Amino acid sequence: MKYVDEFRDGDTARALAKVIHAEVNPERDYRLMEFCGGHTHAIFRFGIVDLMPKNIRFIHGPGCPVCVLPAGRIEAAIRLVEEQDVILCTYADLMRVPAGKRDSLQKAKARGADIRMIYSSSDALALARENPGKQVVFFAIGFETTTPPTAAAIKIAQAEGLSNFSVFCNHVETPPAMMTILTAGDAKIDGILGPSHVSTIIGSRAYAECCDTYHVPLVIAGFEPLDVIQSVLMLVRQINTGKAVVENQYTRAVSETGNEKAKALMNEVFEQRALFEWRGLGVLPDSAVQIRSEFTDFDAEKCFAMPEIATADIKGCICPAVLRGMNNPDECKLFGTACTPEDPKGACMVSSEGACAAYYSYGRYKAAEART
Amino acid sequence: MCLAVPARIVELSGDTAIVDLDGIRKETSTLLLDEVAVGDYVLIHVGYALERIDPLEAEKTLALFAELRAQDAES
Amino acid sequence: MSKLDTKNGVIEMGHGSGGRTSAALIDELFVRHFDNALLDQGNDQAAFDIPAGRMVISTDGHVITPLFFPGGDIGSLSVHGTVNDVAMSGAKPLYLSASFILEEGFPLADLERIVISMAKASKDAGVPVVTGDTKVVERGKGDGVFITTTGIGIVPEGINISGDLAQPDDVIIVSGCIGDHGIAILSSREGLQFATTIESDSAALHGLVADMVAAAPAIRCLRDPTRGGLATTLNELARQSKVGMRIRETSIPIRAEVKGACELLGLDPLYIANEGKLVCIVPAKDAEALLAVMHKHPQGQTAAIIGTVCEDAQHMVIMETAFGGNRVVDWLAGEQLPRIC
Numbered sequence: 001m002k003y004v005d006e007f008r009d010g011d012t013a014r015a016l017a018k019v020i021h022a023e024v025n026p027e028r029d030y031r032l033m034e035f036c037g038g039h040t041h042a043i044f045r046f047g048i049v050d051l052m053p054k055n056i057r058f059i060h061g062p063g064c065p066v067c068v069l070p071a072g073r074i075e076a077a078i079r080l081v082e083e084q085d086v087i088l089c090t091y092a093d094l095m096r097v098p099a100g101k102r103d104s105l106q107k108a109k110a111r112g113a114d115i116r117m118i119y120s121s122s123d124a125l126a127l128a129r130e131n132p133g134k135q136v137v138f139f140a141i142g143f144e145t146t147t148p149p150t151a152a153a154i155k156i157a158q159a160e161g162l163s164n165f166s167v168f169c170n171h172v173e174t175p176p177a178m179m180t181i182l183t184a185g186d187a188k189i190d191g192i193l194g195p196s197h198v199s200t201i202i203g204s205r206a207y208a209e210c211c212d213t214y215h216v217p218l219v220i221a222g223f224e225p226l227d228v229i230q231s232v233l234m235l236v237r238q239i240n241t242g243k244a245v246v247e248n249q250y251t252r253a254v255s256e257t258g259n260e261k262a263k264a265l266m267n268e269v270f271e272q273r274a275l276f277e278w279r280g281l282g283v284l285p286d287s288a289v290q291i292r293s294e295f296t297d298f299d300a301e302k303c304f305a306m307p308e309i310a311t312a313d314i315k316g317c318i319c320p321a322v323l324r325g326m327n328n329p330d331e332c333k334l335f336g337t338a339c340t341p342e343d344p345k346g347a348c349m350v351s352s353e354g355a356c357a358a359y360y361s362y363g364r365y366k367a368a369e370a371r372t
Numbered sequence: 373m374c375l376a377v378p379a380r381i382v383e384l385s386g387d388t389a390i391v392d393l394d395g396i397r398k399e400t401s402t403l404l405l406d407e408v409a410v411g412d413y414v415l416i417h418v419g420y421a422l423e424r425i426d427p428l429e430a431e432k433t434l435a436l437f438a439e440l441r442a443q444d445a446e447s
Numbered sequence: 448m449s450k451l452d453t454k455n456g457v458i459e460m461g462h463g464s465g466g467r468t469s470a471a472l473i474d475e476l477f478v479r480h481f482d483n484a485l486l487d488q489g490n491d492q493a494a495f496d497i498p499a500g501r502m503v504i505s506t507d508g509h510v511i512t513p514l515f516f517p518g519g520d521i522g523s524l525s526v527h528g529t530v531n532d533v534a535m536s537g538a539k540p541l542y543l544s545a546s547f548i549l550e551e552g553f554p555l556a557d558l559e560r561i562v563i564s565m566a567k568a569s570k571d572a573g574v575p576v577v578t579g580d581t582k583v584v585e586r587g588k589g590d591g592v593f594i595t596t597t598g599i600g601i602v603p604e605g606i607n608i609s610g611d612l613a614q615p616d617d618v619i620i621v622s623g624c625i626g627d628h629g630i631a632i633l634s635s636r637e638g639l640q641f642a643t644t645i646e647s648d649s650a651a652l653h654g655l656v657a658d659m660v661a662a663a664p665a666i667r668c669l670r671d672p673t674r675g676g677l678a679t680t681l682n683e684l685a686r687q688s689k690v691g692m693r694i695r696e697t698s699i700p701i702r703a704e705v706k707g708a709c710e711l712l713g714l715d716p717l718y719i720a721n722e723g724k725l726v727c728i729v730p731a732k733d734a735e736a737l738l739a740v741m742h743k744h745p746q747g748q749t750a751a752i753i754g755t756v757c758e759d760a761q762h763m764v765i766m767e768t769a770f771g772g773n774r775v776v777d778w779l780a781g782e783q784l785p786r787i788c
Contacts (some may be wrong), residue, residue: 002378007433007434038788093784143374146787169400197376394703
């Protein structure tokens, strides 16, 4: 696969890793947060941790829109599809996420709720066109990578005059979440691996405030393992020289200003939401978007008067601390016993890029290695 | 988050493209991009092309890797 | 006897009632197409002599959607699936039975298409469907058609193949490219809509198995990696045999298109179903010779050694990635779903 395989070359990885080994200061730790869940997934899938020196520690960030979605929002969606005669369209990622009371979209579907797994917002539009007698609600989640496709779907729905299509908007924003983590300070982050595809949309300049305010270097890393390793090297170099700027490793896809057309589309359809609850980070101001009043006909929260539902996390679950980078998954009392990929108690275990799910497989391997 | 995959545009029609990923063909929206052409590689995410991959920048990054491999081979 | 309208007719409750309409269905569709002496006898059972040896029996229910997909359909799949399950013991499959649960309203044209496909698969495999049953359920209570096939076979003398026999240092072989069936099915399902030339690899493997067992009678394990894919089968065998496995990603045969589809959808090819492949665990000394024999067979041309069995109290399957690191190939948790993240 072009632009994929070349960035997965093992020999280059080892060469890059050697340079990192040579340049790290053995007297200190380098605590690097990979913000994006996709990077967490790549780090474990490609065994990048194995290649790094022991004093580089990856702190897993909250860049997993599945993991940060509060259980209450899922419960609201379940109530919507069970109490009203709608077709709920969702990305497959959300199906097994625990809502309150051990429920989930998958369980609701098993009970007979009309929940459809889709790949794209266009699929939801198609369902609306094919089922004119039913209301179709699209459960939209994601950071800025996924927000423009939702905006596009709303605009298309408006242009076509679709009266049975609406969006349950849960789109969140990256820089505010980063600021929150850096403000809290408890994770003690020395550097940040910035998200690949969010950056494609928002541009490298969007992170300047984070860097400047908290004096933390940030390198926008591409999605492939060589991108990640090269970005680690760039961070190590900044940390060693006391620099704290935004650098772009993913130059083949990220520019300073990002995708202007996508940003304009987002701004046309969405506006800042004053407050939004993030699982693990609490209620944050100006961290999420809502649908503008001009498009209120497509706003499921308005059309169906969806209530705010507060749901407590399961007792013992420390997803919030894990999402903030303060604890490792194996420090959770439920990890690997009550909470496993088959029977997840928190979002970090359900999502394949959640820190806990990644640790579950990887950790078992490391433990096995230690025994042999 | 944000699994996006590079694929090559093989057909264009208005705001829709057909992209090819090693023989898999998929319809994708190009609504988020202004200028794309057949032969361009774009990042695909949830059925939309997010950005064009800049072949020159890609080459630069790969050249850097090649340099490193060469250095490593020598030592 | 009323003539069956296989062009425009549909299944009615009467077709399951046991009366004339039932008989017409059975005679004009099943008996006609399956076409063998035992079925022609018209009994509720088939009686036959069997050669001496250990008998093997296996059964499989088939509920696949869509019913028709590139490279096969529920009919051919139900034949191949059970023939293969019998063959994985090293046995020569002899006979099949087939039971159909039909939904009221199911088009007879589709049913005939399925039965013809089953008959062809059965004939090509040399394993006749000698007895069967049909039932009809009310509209809404069945997904068109469910098919259950049961097969019997005889294991040749001296052959003992079972999932709990793998030993450390044994070699692990896979008979060909993984992921074809699952990707072919996904491409025909609503909602994903990608075009591909990939077809299901659904095929009968007993011929390949016969050649393999003849060449390497000491084969320890055979299993076809269907639901849950290669990863699930390896984990099952590791658990049954109480061993670990170490495999190499670069050795696992996979088509570029299957890889591409998996990247696009965020799926791991190791967990995708196959319907015409097998995993074989064999003592190291026999591995190369066995591989050579497999390469000569149409179902084994891309067979490859993918790793070895080892001691491991945790029964873990660990893969050396193409990248050079190691990762655990764990049990699947729930259904593998496409992801956007």
